[in-house]
Amino acid sequence: MTPARARASGGVDRALRRPVAPMLAAPVDVVPEGPDLVHEPKWDGWRCIAFREGGGVYLQSRAGRNLTTYFPDITRAIRAAVSPGVVLDGELIVWESGRTNFAHLQRRVTAGRDLLRLARDRPAHYVLFDLLADSDRDVIVDLPLEQRRSRLERLLVDAPAQLTMTPQTADMREVSDWLVQWTAAVGIEGVVSKRLSGRYEPGRRGWSKFRSRVVTEAIIGGVTDGISRPDSVLLGRFDRRGRLRYTGRSHPLRPDQRVALAELLSPPRMPRRGVAAHPWPNPLPASWSGQWDRPQPLPYVPVEPAVVAEIDADVAFEHGRWRHRVRYARARPDLSVYDVPLLLGEEENSFGDLR
Numbered sequence: 257m258t259p260a261r262a263r264a265s266g267g268v269d270r271a272l273r274r275p276v277a278p279m280l281a282a283p284v285d286v287v288p289e290g291p292d293l294v295h296e297p298k299w300d301g302w303r304c305i306a307f308r309e310g311g312g313v314y315l316q317s318r319a320g321r322n323l324t325t326y327f328p329d330i331t332r333a334i335r336a337a338v339s340p341g342v343v344l345d346g347e348l349i350v351w352e353s354g355r356t357n358f359a360h361l362q363r364r365v366t367a368g369r370d371l372l373r374l375a376r377d378r379p380a381h382y383v384l385f386d387l388l389a390d391s392d393r394d395v396i397v398d399l400p401l402e403q404r405r406s407r408l409e410r411l412l413v414d415a416p417a418q419l420t421m422t423p424q425t426a427d428m429r430e431v432s433d434w435l436v437q438w439t440a441a442v443g444i445e446g447v448v449s450k451r452l453s454g455r456y457e458p459g460r461r462g463w464s465k466f467r468s469r470v471v472t473e474a475i476i477g478g479v480t481d482g483i484s485r486p487d488s489v490l491l492g493r494f495d496r497r498g499r500l501r502y503t504g505r506s507h508p509l510r511p512d513q514r515v516a517l518a519e520l521l522s523p524p525r526m527p528r529r530g531v532a533a534h535p536w537p538n539p540l541p542a543s544w545s546g547q548w549d550r551p552q553p554l555p556y557v558p559v560e561p562a563v564v565a566e567i568d569a570d571v572a573f574e575h576g577r578w579r580h581r582v583r584y585a586r587a588r589p590d591l592s593v594y595d596v597p598l599l600l601g602e603e604e605n606s607f608g609d610l611r
Contacts (some may be wrong), residue, residue, distance in 0.1 A: 272343045272389050272397075274307055275320035277459035279345075279386075281448050284464045287431055292363045292451045294401075295431045296422050297444040298465055299383050300356040300572060301349035306382065308342040315348075323348070326364040330382050330418065331374040336416040341393030344408075345456075346384035346422070356443035360573050384408060385422040385448075388456060397456040404456065439468045439571055446570070454484050467570040473588060473596045474503055476521070477536060478556040483521045485514055489565060489584055490540070490556055493576075495599045500535045500561050501543055503599075504569075504578035505554075511564055513584060522560045535560040544577070564588040564596055 287295065303318040313331040315323040324331060327348065338344070348359035360378045367374045387408040389395050396404055405424070413417055425431060431447055438444045446467040454462060474493055477500055479486035488508050509517065511574045524534045539553035568583040576599050 268285050271397055272307070274305075274314060275316050275581050276305055276343070276388065277320075278305055278318055279456050279458060279463065280461040281463035281465035282461040284449075284466050286296065287428070287435075287447055288449050288464055288468045289428060292453055294424050294426050294452055295434075295447045296385055296424050296519055297438060297442075298446040298448050298467070299347040299349050299422070299432055300358055300443050300445050301347040301383070302361055303424070304331075304346060304348045304382065305388070306344040306346070306412055308334055308338045308340050308344075310340045320573055326367075326371065327375070327380055328372065329379050331412040332414045333382070333418045337419060339391040341389055342387070342391055342411070343389035343395075344382075344384055345386035346382050346390060348380050348382055350378050350380050352378070354496050355441070356578065358572070363373050379418060381418050381420060383420055383422045385410065385424075386456060387411065397458070400453045400455070401450055402452040435468055444468075445572055451537055469568055471585070473564050473566055473591060474582075475500065475561050476517075476559060476565050476587075476591050477502065477534070477561045478538075478558050479521065480556050482524065482557055483559060484518050486521065486557075487514070487515055488581075489517070490536075491565065491567070491578075491582070492536075492561065493599050494593070500542065501576060501599055503576060505581055506565075506567065507581045509584055513586070517563075517587055520563050522562070522588065524558050524560050534576065562593060564591040564593055 302323070304323060305316045307314040307316070313324065313334045315327055315331065317323050330348065334344070348361060349356045351357070352360065357378075360374075361380070363374060363378075363434055364371065364380075385405075386401075387404045388397055391411060396407065405421075409421060412421060434444065434447060439446075446465060449464040449466070474491035476489045477492040478490035479488065480490075481487035484511060489506045491503050491505065493503050495501055517597075536558070538558060539555040542553050544554075564587065566585040566588050568585055569578050570580055572579045
């Protein structure tokens, strides 16, 4: 039993104390169906638990970090619309031209003196999907999801537009429409499935998540661990100037994949005068990973960028990089590196000039 659950069940201290481990979703390969199941869009943003406290608002990230300073627009909206004692769960997102833009969220952390201007020009929205404590400070994690959502709907009746309920449906035709239409047009990553009768269990993967995915190709530009036994691959694509740009990293390879790939890899060729031996710095800068809460550079072993990899990636591809690790499927020796799709438009501009 987590501390939050213990307090909620004890009858003495009814307030939820931060940090609270959010309830999580386990990945699945198909969207589950059933009479007690409902589905919600998986938003492309930052998970956030919001505590409306007597002195203001505290925003907690999924990892337990303090996000409050970076979102004055959201804290202001919560303070105006929600009574002290309420604890909310949802996703922070930023819209741009009708589509979510993850990069604008990341800029909040590095904006410095420009934070207030950024919040004004690119306001965040808090898409809510759960209520952990009600306006009378009553901890309701043991109530079924159906009742928690009903209370959340009542709580948000007069809330500003920046605080909004996430859509929810039991209709698989609507789920299919989300995956086909919303993934491209709005920028959702998939769907999350939940049981209407389910309790909120902090830290437990009691929900399911299905990510929309694509099969595509990329060029292997480096590996972790070593060429003879690669653990993961670092991927890239050429821009229109013929420069190889870093686009992401794979999950760990299976043992059979490591053996097969090692036979195809080779060290970078000796550089010509005035040309870098490899186009990427080593170690990779922490900022390239897109994980602001894991600021460690990544050492790797460069390889000759001559092997094409077939990969299975989710749709979170923004500013020329996959934000999440991709799944390495196999090498494609039948393809030239020039058969791989190019980075086009603004995707090129996010890398800097690393010739």
